Amino acid sequence: MTFTLDTNVMSYLLKGDKNILANLQNIIKESGKMIINPITYYEIYRGLLYKKADSQLAKFKEYCGRFENCEFNQKIFIKAAEIYNTLRSTGKTIEDADIFIAAICIEYGYTLIRNNEKHFGRISDLKTVNWI
Secondary structure, three states, rough: OEEEEEEEHHHHHHHOOHHHHHHHHHHOOOOOOEOOHHHHHHHHHHHHHHHHHHHHHHHHHHHHHHOOOOOOOOOHHHHHHHHHHHHHHOOOOHHHHHHHHHHHHHHHOOOEOHHHHHHHHHHHHHOEOOOO
16 A cells, blocks of 8 residues: 655654654555655645754655655646536535645545545545544
């Protein structure tokens, strides 16, 4: 199984959450894959850069060095548009960043490690777990 972290879970990891770190180590040990999705990377990197949090930025880069990368492609944009359309038709839209994270997970078959059930629970076909 392949996993990716939502931005808020990555924030917990950078703050030293022992539960998340233990779960992450277990996944890697059990040959599960960890992916850094480009949206989480962007959101964390921009926040740490803005705060001039050099030590956290170094820690973030170290974690990301252990994860594999995934890339945007046309299928991601199409899936994101479909998710947005479905949510909009129900009047329950969410932020574009969360839509893109969900689209990446669905298209690549990743399980999203998240703490935001309110938003991600609205998206069908999205596999999630909550470590918080």
